[in-house]
Amino acid sequence: MKIVVAVDGSAFTRKAIDYIAVNRRMFVEGNELLMVHVCTGIPPHVTRHIGKDVLQAYYAEEGAKVIEPVKAQLAAHDIGAYGIELRHGYAPEEILRAANAAQAGLIVMGTHGHGIFGRALMGSVATKVIAEADISVLLVQ
Secondary structure, three states, X not given: OEEEEEOOOOHHHHHHHHHHHHOHHHHOXXXXXXXXXXXXXXXXXXXXXXXXXXXXXXXXXXXXXXXXXXXXXXHHOXXXXXXXXXXXXXXXXXXXXXXHHHOOOEEEEEOXXXXXHHHHHHOOHHXXXXXXXXXXXXXXX
């Protein structure tokens, strides 16, 4: 089974990866892991004035800030077989697109765990992914 792991560089991402490592029989052995990071997209009215190469370099640099610590954490847990996908745009939509493109059977995400009141005020990437996903979503708090 392919498993998409949404990573954002937060402590909650680190907890999700730790959970995967501790439960490696369920997640690592015999499965394909795909680490997906979504950088917030730059609005079109701004991108019009920026060269494509500058924009791509920006997304690559921002992605590396998240992915490099993820790689280090995976290496520390002796997990070496995984893919990486950097995307930009609206995080819930891009996570779901990545899962669909990979034909994943599971999405794993760390969550802040704000509860109903917090989600009502701030929204939640996890809440939106759960609402729209056609596959199982595992939230690690």
